[in-house]
Amino acid sequence: MTTTILAVRHLLRLALRSDPARLARAAAMIAAGFLSTPLIALCLKSLTTAAIQHQLGAAVRLALATAALLVFELMMNHFAHLSYFELGDLCEVELQNDLISLTHGAGSLEQLDTPGYADTLALVREELPRTRASLEAVLQTGGLALQMGLTTVLLGALNPWLLLLPLVGAVPVLAGNRAQRLVDRAREEAAPRIRLGRHLLETATTQASVKEIRLSGAEAVLIDRHRSDWAATSRALGRAQGRAALLRAAGQFAFAAAYGGAIYLVVQQALHGGAGLGDVILVIALAAQVSLQVATALGLLTILQDAGHTMRRIRTLRTLAATGTGPASTGTDPGPSDLPVVLTQGIRLEHVSFSYPDSDRRILDDVTLDIPAGTALAVVGENGAGKSTLLKLLCGLYRPTSGRILVDGADLAAATPADWQRRVSTLFQDFARLELRLRDNTGIGDLDRIDDDRALHQALEAAEAGPVLDRVSGGLDGLLGRGYGDGAELSGGQWQKLGLARTLLRRSPLLVALDEPASALDATAEHALFERFADLVADARTETGAVTVLVSHRFSTVRMADLIVVLERGRVSEAGTHAQLAAADGLYAELYRLQAKVYA
Numbered sequence: 001m002t003t004t005i006l007a008v009r010h011l012l013r014l015a016l017r018s019d020p021a022r023l024a025r026a027a028a029m030i031a032a033g034f035l036s037t038p039l040i041a042l043c044l045k046s047l048t049t050a051a052i053q054h055q056l057g058a059a060v061r062l063a064l065a066t067a068a069l070l071v072f073e074l075m076m077n078h079f080a081h082l083s084y085f086e087l088g089d090l091c092e093v094e095l096q097n098d099l100i101s102l103t104h105g106a107g108s109l110e111q112l113d114t115p116g117y118a119d120t121l122a123l124v125r126e127e128l129p130r131t132r133a134s135l136e137a138v139l140q141t142g143g144l145a146l147q148m149g150l151t152t153v154l155l156g157a158l159n160p161w162l163l164l165l166p167l168v169g170a171v172p173v174l175a176g177n178r179a180q181r182l183v184d185r186a187r188e189e190a191a192p193r194i195r196l197g198r199h200l201l202e203t204a205t206t207q208a209s210v211k212e213i214r215l216s217g218a219e220a221v222l223i224d225r226h227r228s229d230w231a232a233t234s235r236a237l238g239r240a241q242g243r244a245a246l247l248r249a250a251g252q253f254a255f256a257a258a259y260g261g262a263i264y265l266v267v268q269q270a271l272h273g274g275a276g277l278g279d280v281i282l283v284i285a286l287a288a289q290v291s292l293q294v295a296t297a298l299g300l301l302t303i304l305q306d307a308g309h310t311m312r313r314i315r316t317l318r319t320l321a322a323t324g325t326g327p328a329s330t331g332t333d334p335g336p337s338d339l340p341v342v343l344t345q346g347i348r349l350e351h352v353s354f355s356y357p358d359s360d361r362r363i364l365d366d367v368t369l370d371i372p373a374g375t376a377l378a379v380v381g382e383n384g385a386g387k388s389t390l391l392k393l394l395c396g397l398y399r400p401t402s403g404r405i406l407v408d409g410a411d412l413a414a415a416t417p418a419d420w421q422r423r424v425s426t427l428f429q430d431f432a433r434l435e436l437r438l439r440d441n442t443g444i445g446d447l448d449r450i451d452d453d454r455a456l457h458q459a460l461e462a463a464e465a466g467p468v469l470d471r472v473s474g475g476l477d478g479l480l481g482r483g484y485g486d487g488a489e490l491s492g493g494q495w496q497k498l499g500l501a502r503t504l505l506r507r508s509p510l511l512v513a514l515d516e517p518a519s520a521l522d523a524t525a526e527h528a529l530f531e532r533f534a535d536l537v538a539d540a541r542t543e544t545g546a547v548t549v550l551v552s553h554r555f556s557t558v559r560m561a562d563l564i565v566v567l568e569r570g571r572v573s574e575a576g577t578h579a580q581l582a583a584a585d586g587l588y589a590e591l592y593r594l595q596a597k598v599y600a
């Protein structure tokens with residue numbers, strides 16, 4: 001029941017915040033519509049009595065009143081629907097915005113990697129489109145409560161024993177409640193498998209993976225896997241639904257017995273002269289209404305419980321996000337002022353180790369590294385060595401499991417991640433392909449300059465993305481991608497150049513983090529890009545003492561760095577300049593020679 005109350009409270013608060021006038025109008029119309037139903041039964045009783053007593057004029061007036069009430073009831077429901085339709089959409093948008101804030105509210109990304117968090121997030125995302133139906137259920141529950149109250153008063157006035165009827169009506173409600181819990185539990189247990197099913201469907205049908213799947217002939221495997229996962233899921237859900245249906249049927253059977261008893265009671269009363277035929281008609285009509293009310297209450301309860309679970313999940317996400325945003329366990333107060341505006345000493349990693357959530361595997365293992373201000377650092381190593389992870393830690397997207405990252409001596413853990421991230425300019429391997437306007441795509445790198453056409457053009461040019469601009473009809477305001485509109489289709493390298501333009505748009509960063517920034521570029525574009533970058537790094541260096549960290553497998557680029565670090569299974573195995581590492585004849589020298597031989 002607390003889940004239901006939670007849903008009612010949360011949704012009403014949302015609706016009140018979104019449009020109080022519309023909420024009041026919808027509630028008044030629903031209440032009027034619901035209250036007219038028992039009044040129709042009352043009119044029928046009087047109509048029957050007038051007809052028996054041959055009062056033709058009164059009977060006609062009552063028949064007209066009954067018809068008018070019926071029309072009024074339908075009209076009220078119809079007009080109320082118009083009011084809460086839009087209100088429901090407004091509430092859904094509010095909840096969607098809440099969800100976006102919660103996803104980004106977590107200071108680090110650890111929460112998003114936790115399966116429990118990911119499941120909750122996926123469930124909430126799926127459930128949000130039901131917001132309108134949930135709000136409708138809240139309003140209808142209010143109307144129904146009024147209707148049940150009036151019905152109870154009318155029944156009690158006829159015979160106090162009839163007051164038991166709405167009470168027995170609670171039996172199927174409680175049984176329905178329990179049945180719903182059974183189904184909910186099964187659904188939550190099946191959530192990871194449902195997610196997997198969706199992922200398989202997405203993998204098998206999205207443009208990016210279709211090519212590979214077709215060429216490898218893997219569709220049969222995918223279909224098999226998809227089929228067996230769904231079969232297991234629907235078996236478990238089916239079992240729970242079966243048990244729930246039995247429980248619901250038992251509750252409804254109890255009410256059916258009480259309904260028969262109520263009619264028998266009033267018929268007996270009429271036979272002994274204690275009630276008229278009109279009263280019998282009234283009880284038949286009201287008892288039927290009680291039955292309908294109970295069935296409606298059951299349906300509404302199910303919707304409200306579902307909505308309550310959604311609200312509870314949102315609350316869980318909020319709690320987790322709140323625990324994620326705080327500074328790490330240093331106990332000190334986060335102080336934006338602790339972070340420098342200009343780097344003078346540099347960034348230091350001190351015995352940094354890291355494991356992803358719910359895993360004991362150390363991806364970084366006791367890494368200690370000094371990156372002096374103004375340094376261009378290249379990180380190399382084999383696949384899975386931990387290079388991207390190191391970059392994510394430097395960007396404050398994750399916090400070290402142990403050890404510290406110091407920026408000019410200030411512990412990153414003591415600052416709010418957002419504060420540090422404002423001073424970081426990044427481009428990751430899995431860069432975002434934002435199917436929005438070209439302006440948004442680039443401007444998101446520095447939102448203050450999203451409308452500054454000159455700055456956007458400069459960033460696009462610096463990233464060698466000028467030709468992209470020519471391909472997009474509408475220029476900066478033209479749409480990219482075909483996801484939901486007829487936008488310009490770009491190649492992988494062109495998308496990557498836009499990512500670079502975003503990186504370059506950010507002003508005065510203290511850290512420029514680049515994870516394979518040229519992986520999708522051709523050799524000429526890569527060369528031009530790094531020449532451009534060398535200039536920019538030099539500018540940033542003199543301006544803010546910024547550190548540039550580059551992860552790359554291309555040694556022709558890596559060798560230009562001031563400092564090169566080799567990562568091996570999460571540990572720093574070598575560090576130095578190209579000349580020093582080449583002379584040391586270790587892993588770096590071996591990898592460099594191998595690549596040079598291939599290009600030769």
Ligand SMILES: Nc1ncnc2c1ncn2[C@@H]1O[C@H](COP(=O)(O)OP(=O)(O)OP(=O)(O)O)[C@@H](O)[C@H]1O
Nearest residue numbers: 113356359363381382383384385386387388389390
């Ligand atoms: N979100 C995550 N959750 C759990 N494990 C992860 C996650 N991201 C990466 N890993 C694991 O961490 C290890 C290091 O990954 P990382 O991406 O840092 O390697 P990398 O050196 O950048 O590799 P590559 O050269 O292939 O890009 C890998 O074994 C990977 O499976």
